[in-house]
Amino acid sequence: MESWFPAGMRTRVHSHSGPEGFYVIDGEQCTQSPTDRRVIKAGESYIVPGGAHLQAAPKGRRSLVLILAPAGEPWMRLNDDWKGGDFCR
Numbered sequence: 185m186e187s188w189f190p191a192g193m194r195t196r197v198h199s200h201s202g203p204e205g206f207y208v209i210d211g212e213q214c215t216q217s218p219t220d221r222r223v224i225k226a227g228e229s230y231i232v233p234g235g236a237h238l239q240a241a242p243k244g245r246r247s248l249v250l251i252l253a254p255a256g257e258p259w260m261r262l263n264d265d266w267k268g269g270d271f272c273r
Contacts, residue, residue, distance in 0.1 A: 211245030
């Protein structure tokens with residue numbers, strides 16, 4: 185899918201039942217999980233292996249996203265186990 189985040193947008197903490205890969209076309213994306221945090225700039229890609237994470241775009245961004253979910257599993261779940269941090273603000 186193609187995804188647009190206006191400047192300042194931040195997702196809720198969520199998880200996928202499989203990996204999420206994305207390629208940033210414009211802007212930059214911030215991704216944070218309990219064990220990792222990254223800023224991915226235009227022209228770069230990243231794979232979130234699974235588990236709780238959040239994404240933000242302090243300056244806005246457009247990306248291509250692929251989420252691989254096993255048959256019969258939901259593609260996304262909201263998480264309350266981890267609240268996120270300030271890295272992506």
